[in-house]
Amino acid sequence: MSVPEVRSKSRGEWKRVYIETDGREASYLGYGPFVFPVGRHAAVRMAGVAGVGTRPEFRRRGFAHRVFARAMEEIRQAGYSCAGLYTGTDIVAHRLYRRFGFVDIVVHQPAVKLLDASAFLSLRLTRAISAAAERDQSIADWNCYLTIALPDEPPMSFRIEAAGVHVPDTPPGRSDLTLTTGRSVLLRLCYGVMSPGFAEASGLLCWRGEAEHWRRLSAVLAAQNPVINEGTL
Amino acid sequence: MSSVDSRISIRSFRDGDEIAAARLFDESLAGFVGAAPTTPDSWRRQHQVSWRSPVLGEDPDCFRVAERAGEVIGYMVVECPCRFEPDLAVIQELCVADGEDADQAARLLVSAAEQLATGRGVAAIVLHLSHEHGLSHRLAAAAGYGPPEAGTGVFMAAITNLPTFLEEIEEELTNRLLASKVSDWQGVVHLVSGDQSAKLLLADRRVRVMERDDGPAFSVEISPEVLAPLLFGRTSVREAFLQDRLSLSVRDDPAALAVLDALLPRVPIYLPMSQWW
Numbered sequence: 001m002s003v004p005e006v007r008s009k010s011r012g013e014w015k016r017v018y019i020e021t022d023g024r025e026a027s028y029l030g031y032g033p034f035v036f037p038v039g040r041h042a043a044v045r046m047a048g049v050a051g052v053g054t055r056p057e058f059r060r061r062g063f064a065h066r067v068f069a070r071a072m073e074e075i076r077q078a079g080y081s082c083a084g085l086y087t088g089t090d091i092v093a094h095r096l097y098r099r100f101g102f103v104d105i106v107v108h109q110p111a112v113k114l115l116d117a118s119a120f121l122s123l124r125l126t127r128a129i130s131a132a133a134e135r136d137q138s139i140a141d142w143n144c145y146l147t148i149a150l151p152d153e154p155p156m157s158f159r160i161e162a163a164g165v166h167v168p169d170t171p172p173g174r175s176d177l178t179l180t181t182g183r184s185v186l187l188r189l190c191y192g193v194m195s196p197g198f199a200e201a202s203g204l205l206c207w208r209g210e211a212e213h214w215r216r217l218s219a220v221l222a223a224q225n226p227v228i229n230e231g232t233l
Numbered sequence: 234m235s236s237v238d239s240r241i242s243i244r245s246f247r248d249g250d251e252i253a254a255a256r257l258f259d260e261s262l263a264g265f266v267g268a269a270p271t272t273p274d275s276w277r278r279q280h281q282v283s284w285r286s287p288v289l290g291e292d293p294d295c296f297r298v299a300e301r302a303g304e305v306i307g308y309m310v311v312e313c314p315c316r317f318e319p320d321l322a323v324i325q326e327l328c329v330a331d332g333e334d335a336d337q338a339a340r341l342l343v344s345a346a347e348q349l350a351t352g353r354g355v356a357a358i359v360l361h362l363s364h365e366h367g368l369s370h371r372l373a374a375a376a377g378y379g380p381p382e383a384g385t386g387v388f389m390a391a392i393t394n395l396p397t398f399l400e401e402i403e404e405e406l407t408n409r410l411l412a413s414k415v416s417d418w419q420g421v422v423h424l425v426s427g428d429q430s431a432k433l434l435l436a437d438r439r440v441r442v443m444e445r446d447d448g449p450a451f452s453v454e455i456s457p458e459v460l461a462p463l464l465f466g467r468t469s470v471r472e473a474f475l476q477d478r479l480s481l482s483v484r485d486d487p488a489a490l491a492v493l494d495a496l497l498p499r500v501p502i503y504l505p506m507s508q509w510w
Binding site: 032034035036037038039040041042043044045046047048050072075076079080081082083084085086087088089094097098100101102103104105106107108109110111112113114115116117119120123124183184187 | 320355359361362377395401402403467500509510
């Protein structure tokens with residue numbers, strides 16, 4: 001099988017580097033010039049890399065590596081003093097970027113406030129449970145009264161059924177699973193950036209109730225894709 | 234939609250407010266790495282075409298200004314709801330003028346964003362501000378925002394041409410030298426990192442990148458993984474030195490370390506979402 005060549009084309013100031021197979025781009029990225037300040041008196045000309053991707057059927061063939069190598073060569077040849085990109089620390093591409101000399105400069109640290117904790121949790125949990133239910137019938141069939149207790153707030157009740165999470169109109173008077181934790185931990189769990197097992201083992205979360213319900217909820221939360229910044233993908 | 238304090242009022246953005254917004258943006262972020270200086274035109278352009286920010290003109294409630302006696306003293310941009318996380322609103326920019334009303338203006342702007350989010354059925358709100366910015370840090374804590382979460386979104390950079398990079402920041406390096414206690418130090422500093430190297434000539438209270446091959450007063454070996462963090466002010470020379478990721482050809486020379494400290498200090502960073510690519 002012949003190895004497809006890496007190509008490059010201009011789109012205004014932007015360059016696109018890609019490998020094409022059967023008339024479609026299999027692996028690709030773009031880069032363009034940005035002025036990046038370094039202090040009060042100077043700025044550098046940075047090649048901003050974005051839209052990095054490889055179609056799933058073409059992964060694990062070294063395409064992304066070859067596209068990136070070509071782009072970095074072009075960036076050097078074009079006289080850029082540096083290159084920058086936005087990504088997530090939890091995706092495979094992060095390792096690829098490191099191989100080409102990229103290092104983490106700043107990890108974004110957003111501060112979060114829950115305006116309506118109950119609505120937020122039912123939305124996030126519904127999303128996580130419905131995704132998990134597609135792969136696991138036991139989650140699709142799961143029925144549970146869940147209570148979440150945060151400091152300085154009345155406990156919140158949820159009903160998990162039919163792969164969704166609802167806030168009951170009246171307190172159900174029972175709880176199959178009760179979680180006690182802090183807001184920060186809860187947010188991390190909801191966004192998939194902390195594993196339930198870690199939270200439990202570290203004493204950051206306590207649960208009481210039926211172990212099977214905790215097992216299912218842990219599986220749902222642990223299976224989430226962490227929130228990442230995909231740039232202009 | 235507006236909320237009123239005894240002295241400060243909050244209102245939606247109007248044509249012409251970009252003049253104050255650009256000034257406030259630059260004043261708030263002067264000296265930060267990463268936030269490109271703006272003009273009224275560039276500020277408006279960034280908020281008309283950014284793929285990541287709310288678009289000025291389409292949703293005026295997402296752009297609010299704080300006014301005192303007819304003068305704009307602050308503004309805020311909130312993405313509500315967030316395009317990629319519809320259950321979140323994101324305060325992307327919040328800039329207020331220095332002064333005794335700064336905290337109050339900022340709190341009122343945040344409160345306006347929260348009201349907007351609640352009114353639109355958004356259940357959580359994120360402050361995407363620099364935790365290295367004093368006011369932002371105080372504000373987040375005072376307004377009930379959780380401590381900054383170590384997220385997974387990251388900005389990465391690579392140095393592709395060390396001499397060119399240093400040439401581009403010569404003026405900044407000179408100003409840093411002049412502001413230091415070693416402004417009269419003279420000599421050559423040879424920076425080596427992996428297969429890249431460059432020489433800096435410090436003479437006559439100026440810093441220049443040298444092209445000729447004069448012998449160095451001292452050379453510095455920098456591990457490639459800390460080169461970009463050092464140049465972008467994300468790690469200090471002492472930190473890299475203590476971690477054994479930076480070594481000097483001259484041992485026990487406090488002047489050499491002081492010169493490097495002066496040239497490559499730790500600097501706060503902020504990457505406004507309207508300038509992401």
